Amino acid sequence: MNAQMSPLTWSELGVIAIYLLFLLAIGLVGWRSRRTETLSDFYLGGQSTGLWVLILTLYATQYSGNTLLGFTGKTYRVGFSWTVSVQFMTAIVVAYLAFAPRLFGLSRKHGFLTPSDYLKHRFNYPPLTITASCVMVVAIGNFLLAQMMAMGKAVEGLFKGNEYFQGNEYPVYCGGVLFLAGIILIYETLGGFRAVAWTDAIQGFVLMLGFIALLTLIFHRFGSLEIAMQQLEQSAPESLAPPDWLGVSQWLSYLVIVALGCSLYPQAIQRIYCAKNAKTLRLSLIVMVFLPLVTTTVSLVAGLMGRAFIPDLSPAQTDSLLTILCREVQLQSEVGRWLVVVLFAAILAAIMSTADSIILSISSMITKDHYAGWWRTNSTELERLQFGKLCGWLLIVLGVLGAIALRDTDLVTMLDRKLDLLVQLCPAFMISLYWRRLEGRGVVLGLVVGIVVAIGLVLAGYAKPFGVHAGLYGLAVNLLLACGAALVSDGCETRHGL
Amino acid sequence: MQKKVLIIYAILLLISVPWYWQFFPSLSQARILGFPMWVVSSLLGSALVSAHTMVLLLKPWEGELEPASESPEYRSAAEAFRDSKPGASQ
Numbered sequence: 001m002n003a004q005m006s007p008l009t010w011s012e013l014g015v016i017a018i019y020l021l022f023l024l025a026i027g028l029v030g031w032r033s034r035r036t037e038t039l040s041d042f043y044l045g046g047q048s049t050g051l052w053v054l055i056l057t058l059y060a061t062q063y064s065g066n067t068l069l070g071f072t073g074k075t076y077r078v079g080f081s082w083t084v085s086v087q088f089m090t091a092i093v094v095a096y097l098a099f100a101p102r103l104f105g106l107s108r109k110h111g112f113l114t115p116s117d118y119l120k121h122r123f124n125y126p127p128l129t130i131t132a133s134c135v136m137v138v139a140i141g142n143f144l145l146a147q148m149m150a151m152g153k154a155v156e157g158l159f160k161g162n163e164y165f166q167g168n169e170y171p172v173y174c175g176g177v178l179f180l181a182g183i184i185l186i187y188e189t190l191g192g193f194r195a196v197a198w199t200d201a202i203q204g205f206v207l208m209l210g211f212i213a214l215l216t217l218i219f220h221r222f223g224s225l226e227i228a229m230q231q232l233e234q235s236a237p238e239s240l241a242p243p244d245w246l247g248v249s250q251w252l253s254y255l256v257i258v259a260l261g262c263s264l265y266p267q268a269i270q271r272i273y274c275a276k277n278a279k280t281l282r283l284s285l286i287v288m289v290f291l292p293l294v295t296t297t298v299s300l301v302a303g304l305m306g307r308a309f310i311p312d313l314s315p316a317q318t319d320s321l322l323t324i325l326c327r328e329v330q331l332q333s334e335v336g337r338w339l340v341v342v343l344f345a346a347i348l349a350a351i352m353s354t355a356d357s358i359i360l361s362i363s364s365m366i367t368k369d370h371y372a373g374w375w376r377t378n379s380t381e382l383e384r385l386q387f388g389k390l391c392g393w394l395l396i397v398l399g400v401l402g403a404i405a406l407r408d409t410d411l412v413t414m415l416d417r418k419l420d421l422l423v424q425l426c427p428a429f430m431i432s433l434y435w436r437r438l439e440g441r442g443v444v445l446g447l448v449v450g451i452v453v454a455i456g457l458v459l460a461g462y463a464k465p466f467g468v469h470a471g472l473y474g475l476a477v478n479l480l481l482a483c484g485a486a487l488v489s490d491g492c493e494t495r496h497g498l
Numbered sequence: 499m500q501k502k503v504l505i506i507y508a509i510l511l512l513i514s515v516p517w518y519w520q521f522f523p524s525l526s527q528a529r530i531l532g533f534p535m536w537v538v539s540s541l542l543g544s545a546l547v548s549a550h551t552m553v554l555l556l557k558p559w560e561g562e563l564e565p566a567s568e569s570p571e572y573r574s575a576a577e578a579f580r581d582s583k584p585g586a587s588q
Contacts, residue, residue: 225532242519
């Protein structure tokens with residue numbers, strides 16, 4: 001099977017270039033709209049994000065390139081069992097409901113900037129604040145590297161087959177990483193959170209168009225779902241079967257780890273802080289909770305259609321399923337070609353919107369939790385802001401270098417680890433909002449031991465014993481230690497109001 | 499969260515996770531709009547979870563109806579006041 005798309009014409013590439021230039025223009029508008037030279041204004045947009053921008057930035061941040069590329073390939077491999085993806089994307093919003101109302105109220109009252117600000121306020125225990133901040137930076141830093149690599153791959157895909165770039169895949173990949181990272185660097189430095197949120201809004205909109213394009217082009221090319229199911233009954237009946245007990249165990253494990261882990265993305269927590277008011281946040285979560293039904297389901301259908309009509313892909317080729325589908329559609333008609341352009345813009349949007357949010361979030365944590373937290377506590381707001389911007393640039397440079405050096409590395413396994421790490425923050429952020437006895441020492445002990453258990457299991461070759469993610473075993477130990485320590489303690493630690 | 503809310507989520511989880519369809523192999527493969535029945539039940543369960551969550555999110559949150567301390571005007575005035583204080587940024 002030819003996984004290579006037919007080359008995009010210069011006019012099609014021009015449309016994508018205009019879209020990217022538009023992102024730069026938004027950065028400029030964000031820069032002109034800044035109110036004060038403060039960390040709060042730069043990293044949270046002055047906490048005045050309105051409804052539609054909040055919906056689209058939450059959407060674009062939560063749905064990465066993986067939703068389009070990875071989920072389609074995964075459905076091809078495991079069949080309808082990947083319906084769990086619709087449920088776990090919904091479960092993320094349910095998990096928000098468990099802590100966002102209280103966290104939002106506290107953030108507004110105490111002016112939180114980073115997730116660790118809440119921990120500082122709640123526990124007043126520096127080892128926990130610093131450890132939690134480091135865990136978040138490591139977990140999403142790895143995710144950033146993956147997005148940078150995905151940028152290079154996407155640009156490589158754009159120019160594949162173009163006569164001017166024949167045999168120059170590596171320079172095209174490197175150029176793609178540099179070019180797209182450069183665009184992010186410019187609009188993020190100019191406009192900070194405002195630019196990121198506004199570009200996310202555009203990118204979220206393009207991503208929605210991309211899902212519509214994907215659905216249209218699949219049905220246009222292959223026909224109805226009924227025909228695909230008949231085909232699958234003959235060629236791959238196992239992909240239609242409901243899960244057995246091990247499958248059910250994996251299903252539940254995915255629901256829990258994705259709901260808890262993804263809701264604790266630092267960039268997602270900061271989007272809770274940045275909402276204009278509680279009503280705006282509530283309404284945007286209402287929209288978010290229905291989006292998986294109309295977006296993730298599309299990836300599911302695309303994967304199944306691919307399995308039915310392009311049945312001979314090797315496991316390694318399945319991640320290229322979307323590219324293969326694009327080629328099939330491109331060959332059909334002129335409309336098909338333009339739908340593919342929209343889909344490619346959506347893929348770029350999904351990757352860039354996740355990357356820019358991560359960069360902003362990591363630089364805010366390094367600046368507020370570490371630079372201002374213990375390194376240079378007497379620094380002025382302006383110095384912190386300058387340091388934060390410098391930090392963002394350094395992150396981009398490191399991401400670019402890492403992506404170029406690791407071009408052929410498979411990061412999927414490491415990507416899975418981010419959830420194993422982030423889920424360990426559950427007692428610190430969720431339980432602590434409701435249980436006043438929980439104390440910093442116990443929480444940090446649970447956090448460290450939970451991570452050791454999770455990573456230890458993975459390194460020992462047990463990433464999912466009995467179908468359950470290693471991170472959840474770590475979380476069980478973590479909860480035991482954190483809650484146990486709270487129950488046996490004499491309550492001498494300082495606790496702050498909730 | 500209240501007990502009633504948690505119980506409803508637990509019931510919806512039982513419906514959404516397709517653990518019981520392995521006992522009805524032929525019925526699970528019946529088609530609705532091209533999807534196998536067990537997939538439809540999972541998607542329907544997911545839609546019900548969304549609807550239940552929406553109902554919960556429609557209610558104002560604790561402290562939401564408190565005075566205008568969260569209005570942008572109030573905040574910018576408070577920020578201006580804080581910034582005007584000497585050493586405010588330290």
